[in-house]
Amino acid sequence: MESVSREKLTADFGEAFLTLQHTYNICMQLLLGKYGLYPGQPQVLFALSKLGAPTQNELAAHLGIGKASAGVSIRRLETGGFVKRIRDKKDTRCIRLSLTKKGEDYARWCSIDYDMFFTTMLESFSAEERGEVTRRAARADWFITSANGITRTGKIVNIDGTGNRVASMIFGPKNVALIIGKNKFAETMDECMDRIKAVACAKNAQRLGLSTPCAVAGRCTDCFSKERICSVTTIIEAKPGAISEMHLILVDEVLGY
Secondary structure (H helix, E strand, O other): OOOOOHHHHHHHHHHHHHHHHHHHHHHHHHHHHOOOOOOOHHHHHHHHHHHOOOOHHHHHHHHOOOHHHHHHHHHHHHHOOOEEEEEOOOOOOOEEEEEOHHHHHHHHHHHHHHHHHHHHOOOOOOHHHHHHHHHHHOOOOEEEEOOOEEEOOOOEEEEEOOOHHHHHHHOOOOEEEEEEEHHHEEOOHHHHHHHHHHHHHHHHHHHOOOOOHHHHHOOOOOOOOOOOOOOEEEEEOOOOOOOOEEEEEEEOOOOOO
């Protein structure tokens, strides 16, 4: 078997990743351009739509980002007429955030377009073809995915329903690359698990149109539903022995759940 150098593997991965990122960015720019929004801003609108009228601290905690980062996003959305500040009726010292009518409309339209965008990516695949894609991923030279959370000490935490995603991070592919947004960072393991249960699992269930308790309640209830999507939990503390290379790509943006 021909030996492939580390430099060649890294170059090949870099080229494939840049191509994928370029295609994704073009699609997102076309999608968001018609609304006058920038990447990351729809997630803020979605969060405000869900939370109602949170404080800036509550919004930041929900998104898994710092108060300062949330403040920058809010000011830009406020300038664009998407968000307004209101005083709490019970405590006038407390300032809350709310969507304007324009913000409510755009949040709804973006949600529809996002669902359509990601559904369209797989709409031409039959159930058998989707299964084959899943199996081939376990034999890929590079498996590119994300993680549900990462602690300050570098422990990578994931919760999965079927298990194929977390399995391919550990065994099968030659190399693994994890693209992780800043909203996935947590100080401790407890905080990491709480964020995943409180945010990621429920939002994924809602995105998939499932009827699990978390999709309704907005938080994990440790159910036994047949549609449960949190059946497997993994913690990666170091590169698995069967994986040649594992790359962590940390992005200073809110990415996914």
